[in-house]
Amino acid sequence: MFVVIRFRVAEAEQGGFSERVRAAVEVLSRQKGFVSARVGRNVDDPELLALTLEFENVGSYRRALSPYDVKLAAVPLLSQALDEPTAYEDLLM
Template identity: 65%
Template sequence: MLVVSRFRVPEAEGPSFREGIAAAHAVLAERPGYVAGQVGRNLDDPELWVLTTRWEHVGAYRRALSSYEVKLHAVPLLSRALDEPSAYEVVEPGTVLNDHDARSVG
């Protein structure tokens, strides 16, 4: 699964945000199920930042977020993310995509 978290950060806060997002990414990268990730900044709008992470499955990501270390060192920064959906299933040839109806039942 892929997580895309975007952030709107005033340019004056850019240097400190860069340090904070790198630290948050490092803490996430230590968690079981983490596959890869990157921090980026938009070329056309330098106030727009992104953290993308890839996980073995949604359970690994959710467990990572509930860990003490992540709650302490990453969640405060992650809470600054834009309020938009951030979790995506990876679409690759031959994969079966989640069925929206099945998730909403119950």
């Protein structure tokens, strides 16, 4: 399964945002079931950023958000995301 989390971040604030994303991905990457992560900027709207995570299954994704170190490093960042559904199941496997 994969997760697409979008953020609206002013260009002047993207340096600090990048540091927080790196810290969040680092701690999430240590969780069981983590597969990969990508961060990107929208080519038409440079203030729209996306974090894409891949996990083995939805259960591993949900469990990955529970550890204390994740709550410290990742959850504050994720709470700044646009309010929209984020978890997707793979249809083309």
